[in-house]
Amino acid sequence: MQVSKEEILHIAKLANLNLKEEEVNTYMGHLEEILNFANVVNEAPIEGLEESIGVNEAYNVFRRDEIVQGLQREELLQNAPDSQEGMFKIPKVIN
Amino acid sequence: MEIYELTVHELLEKLYKKEITKEEILTSYQNRINEKEKDVQAFVTITEEEAKEQFKKVQEGNNTSKLAGIPIGIKDNICTKGIKTTCASKMLENFVSPYDATVMDKINAEGMVTLGKLNMDEFAMGGSTEHSYFKKTKNPWNLNKVPGGSSGGSAAAVAAGMVPWALGSDTGGSIRQPASFCGIVGLKPTYGLVSRFGLVAFASSLDQIGTLTKDVEDSALLLNVIAGHDEKDSTSAAKEKEDYTKALKNDVKGLKIGVPKEYFGEGINEEVKASIEKVIEKYRELGATVEECSLDVADYALATYYIIACAEASSNLGRFDGIRYGYRTKNYENLKDIYRNSRSEGFGAEVKRRIILGTYVLSSGYYDAYYKKAQQVRTLVKNEFARNFEKYDVILTPTASNVAFDIGSKINDPLEMYLADLCTVPVNIAGLPGISVPCGLNSEKMPIGFQLIGKPFAESTILNAAYTYEQNTDFKKNKPEFKN
Numbered sequence: 178m179q180v181s182k183e184e185i186l187h188i189a190k191l192a193n194l195n196l197k198e199e200e201v202n203t204y205m206g207h208l209e210e211i212l213n214f215a216n217v218v219n220e221a222p223i224e225g226l227e228e229s230i231g232v233n234e235a236y237n238v239f240r241r242d243e244i245v246q247g248l249q250r251e252e253l254l255q256n257a258p259d260s261q262e263g264m265f266k267i268p269k270v271i272n
Numbered sequence: 273m274e275i276y277e278l279t280v281h282e283l284l285e286k287l288y289k290k291e292i293t294k295e296e297i298l299t300s301y302q303n304r305i306n307e308k309e310k311d312v313q314a315f316v317t318i319t320e321e322e323a324k325e326q327f328k329k330v331q332e333g334n335n336t337s338k339l340a341g342i343p344i345g346i347k348d349n350i351c352t353k354g355i356k357t358t359c360a361s362k363m364l365e366n367f368v369s370p371y372d373a374t375v376m377d378k379i380n381a382e383g384m385v386t387l388g389k390l391n392m393d394e395f396a397m398g399g400s401t402e403h404s405y406f407k408k409t410k411n412p413w414n415l416n417k418v419p420g421g422s423s424g425g426s427a428a429a430v431a432a433g434m435v436p437w438a439l440g441s442d443t444g445g446s447i448r449q450p451a452s453f454c455g456i457v458g459l460k461p462t463y464g465l466v467s468r469f470g471l472v473a474f475a476s477s478l479d480q481i482g483t484l485t486k487d488v489e490d491s492a493l494l495l496n497v498i499a500g501h502d503e504k505d506s507t508s509a510a511k512e513k514e515d516y517t518k519a520l521k522n523d524v525k526g527l528k529i530g531v532p533k534e535y536f537g538e539g540i541n542e543e544v545k546a547s548i549e550k551v552i553e554k555y556r557e558l559g560a561t562v563e564e565c566s567l568d569v570a571d572y573a574l575a576t577y578y579i580i581a582c583a584e585a586s587s588n589l590g591r592f593d594g595i596r597y598g599y600r601t602k603n604y605e606n607l608k609d610i611y612r613n614s615r616s617e618g619f620g621a622e623v624k625r626r627i628i629l630g631t632y633v634l635s636s637g638y639y640d641a642y643y644k645k646a647q648q649v650r651t652l653v654k655n656e657f658a659r660n661f662e663k664y665d666v667i668l669t670p671t672a673s674n675v676a677f678d679i680g681s682k683i684n685d686p687l688e689m690y691l692a693d694l695c696t697v698p699v700n701i702a703g704l705p706g707i708s709v710p711c712g713l714n715s716e717k718m719p720i721g722f723q724l725i726g727k728p729f730a731e732s733t734i735l736n737a738a739y740t741y742e743q744n745t746d747f748k749k750n751k752p753e754f755k756n
Contacts, residue, residue, distance in 0.1 A: 192631040195616040210687050218645040221572040228647035231477035232463050232703025238506040252370035258600035270607050
């Protein structure tokens with residue numbers, strides 16, 4: 178499995194990560210190596226088998242429709258890097 | 273015998289007989305932390321004052337639980353209200369959860385006292401605890417070796433007697449492998465038995481909280497506390513409460529054990545193999561039937577694990593954006609900069625590697641070749657286990673193909689590090705319960721462990737099988753030496 182530099186940069190962009198030049202090369206090598214190994218899934222006898230998304234077969238799990246006290250705004254904002262007037266603060270997004 | 277050397281059920285017995293007091297227990301452990309933490313480096317946060325405060329409150333209150341006042345250590349990816357939960361990451365270095373995980377609600381309801389938050393591989397990704405942003409935890413049996421991972425801090429702290437027991441999490445072996453490396457008992461319950469609410473998510477379809485204890489009876493005791501249905505975790509199973517200590521019968525007569533030959537081939541260390549063969553002999557002696565069987569998924573299961581776990585991780589870790597909590601870069605002009613720079617500066621190398629792999633296998637063009645195939649292999653793995661469980665009550669394998677390795681020896685070779693999870697990952701893929709039990713030391717006096725795997729929700733069966741082995745052998749006479 179060959180992974181090109183363009184591909185790894187595209188993946189990094191999708192994942193919202195910046196990669197330094199030396200990281201690009203390291204991750205490219207690791208990714209190739211791991212993907213070569215992971216390729217054995219293509220040799221598994223899986224003809225006709227369904228896909229499992231997990232082990233739990235429960236479907237549509239509902240809670241009782243009751244009003245409960247959630248977390249308070251101040252508690253939720255205590256970890257925010259920046260906030261103002263009870264809201265998360267981010268840089269201006271509309272010019 | 274020092275107090276910190278005792279198991280929790282021994283502590284309870286001595287309390288009952290009034291031979292010791294709860295104050296003495298707390299003091300013994302806190303002194304032990306002060307003595308050994310500089311060598312072992314198991315904690316991210318030590319809550320010395322908070323623990324004393326919490327203990328005082330419990331003593332003054334009217335908590336009638338027999339576990340009231342008993343100390344515990346918590347892996348640092350389990351949310352604790354008012355105490356930092358870092359996941360051993362720069363990303364969450366200053367994160368204080370506004371709520372308790374459901375398991376913490378249960379621990380607190382018993383009046384147990386948290387001694388601190390334990391080190392781990394960053395976001396539970398790794399098998400050596402070397403990927404912690406803060407420190408490298410050492411193996412108490414030999415300080416030059418890793419304690420295993422990702423619950424390495426939990427395992428090392430229990431082995432070193434700094435906590436009587438601990439909670440960890442297991443996505444692909446993260447409780448069982450460090451338990452094996454540190455000579456203690458590690459239990460990963462069936463997926464859904466213990467609520468994951470408040471466990472920082474790594475791979476949601478595989479993650480499960482479990483116990484790290486000095487012996488099997490303590491595992492059963494602690495599982496009694498943390499198991500149970502929780503509305504806040506929609507994957508939590510609606511099962512009736514069981515008393516797991518009642519399952520410990522010290523009798524395996526008639527128990528049918530399957531030993532998959534695939535885990536004893538190439539790659540397994542000879543001393544580990546010899547040690548497991550002795551375990552098999554012991555079980556036969558105790559009246560169990562042991563047969564070789566086939567679990568022909570070993571190769572595929574590991575590849576499948578890394579595809580699924582990384583795919584889920586890349587999605588789960590998308591939430592870290594530098595806006596609502598966690599690290600925010602100082603270097604930004606616009607919103608996109610905040611996302612990218614916060615993530616790039618806040619995540620460590622292994623976490624980024626897995627996010628990249630996960631994003632890759634989910635990206636268009638590769639989804640069918642990897643992710644979809646892996647989901648099908650998942651069905652295959654489940655079927656293979658089910659086929660074996662028609663014939664056997666438990667399946668026995670090594671926990672790891674080798675003992676703890678030297679710190680630094682695998683850090684630059686991610687694939688080799690991944691291969692160390694060969695025996696443990698199929699259990700998570702199939703959502704089964706698994707327990708690692710110490711069974712011997714190699715020639716360098718490093719612990720070896722074996723793994724028992726049970727049917728879904730058959731914790732009682734594997735706990736009893738583990739207990740019976742333990743009661744009829746004497747691994748416990750060995751003590752970690754903190755060798756330099």
